[in-house]
Amino acid sequence: xxxxxxxxxxxxxxxxxxxxxxxxxxxxxxxxxxxxxxxxxxxxxxxxxxxxxxxxxxxxxxxxxxxxxxxxxxxxxxxxxxxxxxxxxxxxxxxxxxxxxxxxxxxxxxxxxxxxxxxxxxxxxxxxxxxxxxxxxxxxxxxxxxxxxxxxxxxxxxxxxxxxxxxxxxxxxxxxxxxxxxxxxxxxxxxxxxxxxxxxxxxxxxxxxxxxxxxxxxxxxxxxxxxxxxxxxxxxxxxxxxxxxxxxxxxxxxxxxxxxxxxxxxxxxxxxxxxxxxxxxxxxxxxxxxxxxxxxxxxxxxxxxxxxxxxxxxxxxxxxxxxxxxxxxxxxxxxxxxxxxxxxxxxxxxxxxxxxxxxxxxxxxxxxxxxxxxxxxxxxxxxxxxxxxxxxxxxxxxxxxxxxxxxxxxxxxxxxxxxxxxxxxxxxxxxxxxxxxxxxxxxxxxxxxxxxxxxxxxxxxxxxxxxxxxxxxxxxxxxxxxxxxxxxxxxxxxxxxxxxxxxxxxxxxxxxxxxxxxxxxxxxxxxxxxxxxxxxxxxxxxxxxxxxxxxxxxxxxxxxxxxxxxxxxxxxxxxxxxxxxxxxxxxxxxxxxxxxxxxxxxxxxxxxxxxxxxxxxxxxxxxxxxxxxxxxxxxxxxxxxxxxxxxxxxxxxxxxxxxxxxxxxxxxxxxxxxxxxxxxxxxxxxxxxxxxxxxxxxxxxxxxxxxxxxxxxxxxxxxxxxxxxxxxxxxxxxxxxxxxxxxxxxxxxxxxxxxxxxxxxxxxxxxxxxxxxxxxxxxxxxxxxxxxxxxxxxxxxxxxxxxxxxxxxxxxxxxxxxxxxxxxxxxxxxxxxxxxx
Amino acid sequence: xxxxxxxxxxxxxxxxxxxxxxxxxxxxxxxxxxxxxxxxxxxxxxxxxxxxxxxxxxxxxxxxxxxxxxxxxxxxxxxxxxxxxxxx
Numbered sequence: 001x002x003x004x005x006x007x008x009x010x011x012x013x014x015x016x017x018x019x020x021x022x023x024x025x026x027x028x029x030x031x032x033x034x035x036x037x038x039x040x041x042x043x044x045x046x047x048x049x050x051x052x053x054x055x056x057x058x059x060x061x062x063x064x065x066x067x068x069x070x071x072x073x074x075x076x077x078x079x080x081x082x083x084x085x086x087x088x089x090x091x092x093x094x095x096x097x098x099x100x101x102x103x104x105x106x107x108x109x110x111x112x113x114x115x116x117x118x119x120x121x122x123x124x125x126x127x128x129x130x131x132x133x134x135x136x137x138x139x140x141x142x143x144x145x146x147x148x149x150x151x152x153x154x155x156x157x158x159x160x161x162x163x164x165x166x167x168x169x170x171x172x173x174x175x176x177x178x179x180x181x182x183x184x185x186x187x188x189x190x191x192x193x194x195x196x197x198x199x200x201x202x203x204x205x206x207x208x209x210x211x212x213x214x215x216x217x218x219x220x221x222x223x224x225x226x227x228x229x230x231x232x233x234x235x236x237x238x239x240x241x242x243x244x245x246x247x248x249x250x251x252x253x254x255x256x257x258x259x260x261x262x263x264x265x266x267x268x269x270x271x272x273x274x275x276x277x278x279x280x281x282x283x284x285x286x287x288x289x290x291x292x293x294x295x296x297x298x299x300x301x302x303x304x305x306x307x308x309x310x311x312x313x314x315x316x317x318x319x320x321x322x323x324x325x326x327x328x329x330x331x332x333x334x335x336x337x338x339x340x341x342x343x344x345x346x347x348x349x350x351x352x353x354x355x356x357x358x359x360x361x362x363x364x365x366x367x368x369x370x371x372x373x374x375x376x377x378x379x380x381x382x383x384x385x386x387x388x389x390x391x392x393x394x395x396x397x398x399x400x401x402x403x404x405x406x407x408x409x410x411x412x413x414x415x416x417x418x419x420x421x422x423x424x425x426x427x428x429x430x431x432x433x434x435x436x437x438x439x440x441x442x443x444x445x446x447x448x449x450x451x452x453x454x455x456x457x458x459x460x461x462x463x464x465x466x467x468x469x470x471x472x473x474x475x476x477x478x479x480x481x482x483x484x485x486x487x488x489x490x491x492x493x494x495x496x497x498x499x500x501x502x503x504x505x506x507x508x509x510x511x512x513x514x515x516x517x518x519x520x521x522x523x524x525x526x527x528x529x530x531x532x533x534x535x536x537x538x539x540x541x542x543x544x545x546x547x548x549x550x551x552x553x554x555x556x557x558x559x560x561x562x563x564x565x566x567x568x569x570x571x572x573x574x575x576x577x578x579x580x581x582x583x584x585x586x587x588x589x590x591x592x593x594x595x596x597x598x599x600x601x602x603x604x605x606x607x608x609x610x611x612x613x614x615x616x617x618x619x620x621x622x623x624x625x626x627x628x629x630x631x632x633x634x635x636x637x638x639x640x641x642x643x644x645x646x647x648x649x650x651x652x653x654x655x656x657x658x659x660x661x662x663x664x665x666x667x668x669x670x671x672x673x674x675x676x677x678x679x680x681x682x683x684x685x686x687x688x689x690x691x692x693x694x695x696x697x698x699x700x701x702x703x704x705x706x707x708x709x710x711x712x713x714x715x716x717x718x719x720x721x722x723x724x725x726x727x728x729x730x731x732x733x734x735x736x737x738x739x740x741x742x743x744x745x746x747x748x749x750x751x752x753x754x755x756x757x758x759x760x761x762x763x764x765x766x767x768x769x770x771x772x773x774x775x776x777x778x779x780x781x782x783x784x785x786x787x788x789x790x791x792x793x794x795x796x797x798x799x800x801x802x803x804x805x806x807x808x809x810x811x812x813x814x815x816x817x818x819x820x821x822x823x824x825x826x827x828x829x830x831x832x833x834x835x836x837x
Numbered sequence: 838x839x840x841x842x843x844x845x846x847x848x849x850x851x852x853x854x855x856x857x858x859x860x861x862x863x864x865x866x867x868x869x870x871x872x873x874x875x876x877x878x879x880x881x882x883x884x885x886x887x888x889x890x891x892x893x894x895x896x897x898x899x900x901x902x903x904x905x906x907x908x909x910x911x912x913x914x915x916x917x918x919x920x921x922x923x924x925x
Contacts, residue, residue, distance in 0.1 A: 160901070163906075192904065192906050277874065290881075294879060305880055310904075321884065324884075372881060375881050376881050376885075380857075
């Protein structure tokens with residue numbers, strides 16, 4: 001590939017383009033786009049809708065005369081916006097964008113234009129706030145923010161010293177870049193770099209680079225999926241050195257998603273002749289913090305250097321270069337933190353400033369500053385201009401530095417995504433559960449990686465390359481990789497017994513852990529800037545601000561005790577775009593009498609948001625549907641409240657349900673059941689709520705729970721490795737109490753496992769729950785995922801992409817299955833209205 | 838008397854070779870070798886180089902000039918310095 005900005009060669013004209021090579025590149029592009037389509041790369045972001053446009057646009061652009069290429073790119077971009085956003089929203093986006101660009105060119109002094117832009121930005125920021133929610137705002141503002149939030153700053157900065165001859169098409173093209181519509185969190189393209197990128201005369205090389213980057217981005221995305229779906233784990237399940245190492249490595253390597261998307265974005269731009277610089281440069285191979293700063297998200301680094309570092313340094317340099325260096329470096333990192341928060345606002349509509357972000361940026365700033373001062377004093381060994389054989393000593397030092405840096409970043413990243421510093425240290429302490437051999441294996445593993453690094457460097461310096469450098473080599477690599485991936489998708493990945501690690505490359509969407517978080521409504525807590533490109537952020541991106549959890553509405557009232565909250569009686573509310581009514585008893589149900597009518601068989605249902613029918617109409621709640629299916633003489637009273645789990649079920653059963661003359665009491669639980677019990681107990685301890693029950697207090701004492709512990713710490717305390725679980729005591733108490741209370745009133749206690757649409761596999765705690773429920777004396781009933789949902793697509797059975805509760809269809813399927821299992825067990829349940837007590 | 842382009846290039850090259858590329862073959866660093874985009878100069882070495890040029894030629898650089906557009910090669914640096922010298 002020709003170097004960027006190379007020499008003064010005349011631009012390749014259309015006639016001079018080698019038709020053979022262009023067709024070859026077009027063929028490679030078609031194959032890469034087929035991979036993108038087949039594997040659904042960034043499909044959730046709309047890339048699938050753009051594949052045909054990209055291909056056709058590329059050909060039109062490549063074959064057009066020079067004067068038409070920029071207009072063609074602009075047209076392709078606008079069509080792309082319309083395809084993904086719809087014509088109406090695309091028109092709003094372009095209209096607002098043109099207005100902002102117009103302000104940049106008003107016949108006013110530069111400062112006045114800047115101030116006007118600040119005012120316009122402030123108005124748009126208010127529109128972006130969660131208080132104002134319209135469909136167009138949700139769809140358009142993240143993209144508008146993605147286009148203008150940083151590029152306007154650079155544009156205004158460069159406008160003062162702009163080279164002559166910049167055309168209107170170039171100006172418009174700088175803002176309306178096609179891939180922006182799939183990625184609001186866009187690499188910050190520098191205006192001057194953008195203008196330079198149009199000057200590379202070797203168009204074929206630029207197009208070829210575009211194909212390569214698209215493929216590289218796709219491969220990064222597939223690797224990311226394996227890590228996200230199969231290796232990434234909740235911190236609570238880390239209980240030894242092995243799982244700790246896996247967690248730390250997977251936390252950092254999830255960044256492949258960002259690099260994948262950034263490569264795809266720049267690759268798309270290269271296909272239209274923009275020879276932009278790299279956005280990432282083998283960041284996992286960084287040998288120090290400064291090196292990482294130069295390799296990871298290079299556009300961000302360049303932006304910060306240009307607008308903040310150099311101006312500040314140049315201003316301060318007369319006061320001493322070291323002082324200028326220190327102040328400028330530290331300022332850049334704290335400004336980065338601030339700008340990440342600013343970016344979060346535009347992309348997600350949330351403004352989050354967390355202590356962990358502060359820690360992260362402080363640690364990173366301190367590390368880079370130390371590195372900077374050392375480099376300023378002692379210099380830095382640079383890559384030689386001319387490649388020559390590297391001595392083994394130097395290769396060893398570099399390899400050690402790289403591995404050390406990787407370990408450092410895995411640690412910092414794991415620290416960052418934790419809830420608090422103490423959470424991270426408690427995580428590290430889990431390594432103490434492992435024996436010496438595990439540490440020996442870890443050291444050997446690290447030594448092995450270092451050795452591979454040494455061999456790799458020497459081989460590289462001798463001229464051996466992993467990445468091909470010639471046109472033919474690159475073409476061969478692209479053809480082989482795309483053909484291999486397409487073959488894989490058509491053969492191995494179609495088989496049901498494909499290894500799950502391999503099958504994970506086809507999965508787009510939430511992993512098990514994030515599905516649970518979404519069910520529990522915890523997304524807001526984790527939707528901070530560091531997860532803007534995470535799967536949950538993706539799913540939440542279209543969630544309207546009016547889509548609240550029930551505990552954020554007036555439909556509930558706080559009790560200040562073990563229940564925490566309960567439903568208000570006789571209340572009506574539009575909840576998640578459906579109507580929710582409560583009866584005089586504070587139940588989402590019909591207005592039953594407290595006394596059971598004669599000849600009626602009455603079932604009580606204890607549960608949480610699934611049983612309440614979160615987001616469903618009253619008539620679609622599964623308990624209501626089962627009541628209908630059972631027919632006359634049967635009543636199912638729904639005592640469910642969102643967030644309720646075992647402890648609340650015990651209290652609710654004693655305080656309310658058993659007063660309704662039940663024949664059967666069903667306690668419904670789910671695969672994430674243990675996690676919700678854990679989370680609720682943590683909240684009780686945190687808020688120092690009186691625990692009332694001696695057994696519950698004993699559990700808290702045994703697990704040594706106390707206020708201030710993170711969710712992960714509480715989970716590990718309740719379910720420690722290699723020790724008896726205090727959680728088992730909690731289950732034994734809760735289950736035993738429900739059974740005992742029911743039996744005292746002659747009620748049949750039933751433990752019911754209800755699968756959710758996305759529960760594809762059992763969770764480790766479920767066997768424990770089932771065994772203890774049986775020992776406690778419950779009649780245990782289980783609805784299996786297959787029996788309820790068959791092979792239905794889980795995505796078609798959840799409320800919305802941002803809310804994974806069962807939808808009306810799933811509720812109907814649940815009702816059918818529950819009705820069936822109740823009839824199957826009618827004898828054990830005494831299911832007969834005529835014989836009801 | 839004002840330094841010629843060639844003299845400025847030679848002085849700049851000497852400084853870069855001594856400070857940032859010790860032991861390298863000076864012939865490998867041509868007048869057109871990309872310095873910033875080629876990774877020879879990073880932020881620290883860039884500000885050091887600017888300091889050297891400002892001290893030696895008694896000129897002042899503006900922040901926007903510390904960029905690939907102005908100082909990406911020896912020839913670009915020399916041209917910029919000479920322009921500043923000529924402007925007085």
